[in-house]
Amino acid sequence: MLGDMLPTVCAFCHRWPVWSTTGRVCTDCLGRFLHPEPACPHCALPVSEGTSVCGACLLQPPPLHHCVAAVPYAYPWNQAIAAFKFHGDTGWATALARIMWRHPATPALLQQAQVLLPVPLSASRWRERGYNQSLLLARPLRHQLMRHTPSCTPLLLTHGIDRLDTPRHQTGMRRSQRLRHWDGAFTLTAAAMQHIHGQHVLLIDDVMTTGATLHALAQTCLHAGASRVCALVFARTPAT
Ligand SMILES: [Zn+2]
Ligand SMILES: [Zn+2]
Structure with missing residues (x-):
């Protein structure tokens, strides 16, 4: 451990x-x-020393109250993610989760969460891959949290959230169009809504690219009555 x-x-x-x-x-x-750099607390993109919230998030605050990325999506971490996500090397999960835990903001983010919600895959993607890489990260993170702070026992929510298939023809769309396109990409069962209502939810994912997926899921949780939604991801791609 x-x-x-x-x-x-x-x-x-x-x-x-x-x-x-x-x-x-x-x-x-x-x-x-591995050297964490100053990042915007809402979108996890790098900011210059001494800056807090980035210009884009000031202009249009995203639904994520706090968002932390452990590493940039760059060499060599992109190779680890490719092996973990696309080549079935699920043995990476524990190492990547431990690297996420090492980020200075991670322990507090996990301690505040009442519900951990790994970003679900669509049914067709799940059949294709056979595992949800976000869930494989969430399990050891939760385990590490409970080992570190035994009073913290957040619910790991793995059922009751359906994700529609990735919309086609996304390339060529502007980011704002893609974000709109993704609205409603997740649906919650009544039971999942009950688990989320009034709770502080932490979304967990392997890679954050535009943020569209995390934002759509965050909006879904907020509509279901979540009191606050944050996100913890392994890697963040640079701004496009
Ligand atoms: Zn930002
Ligand atoms: Zn080495």
Whole structure:
């Protein structure tokens, strides 16, 4: 577990045996590639030192009260995500979750959450992939939280949220059009709504690109009566 050192082959520099608190990535590579930088608290995009909320979020506040990304979507993390998400290497889940936990803002974000909601896949995507990578990240994160703060036992909500298939013909649309297009992409059962109502919900995902998916799910939760919706993602793509 976190804090324990594990022998591993480093996925990035390929040395073996190396010792790591996360597994999969050696301490040297963590030092080389993991350095949290100032980011906007609503969209997790980098901001210059001393700035808080970015200009875009000031102009149009997004539905996410707080959004944290552990790493930028860039080398070598994009390779880890590709293996984890597209090549069935689910063994990455624990290492990526431990790297998320290391972000200075993560423990507080998890401690405040009453409901953890991994972004669901559409039924067809689930059949294709066979697992939901966001759920695989949420489980060890919850486990780590309860180990760190035993009084925190957030609900892990995995049922009752349906996601429609990704709309086609998204390329070429402007971001604002894509965001509109995504409205209503999620539906909640009455039971899921009950779990969310009045609660502080934390969405968990592997990659945040435009934010359209997280925003649509956040809006759905807010419509269902969530008191606050935040998000924790492994990687954030740069602004487009
Ligand atoms: Zn290494
Ligand atoms: Zn922002």
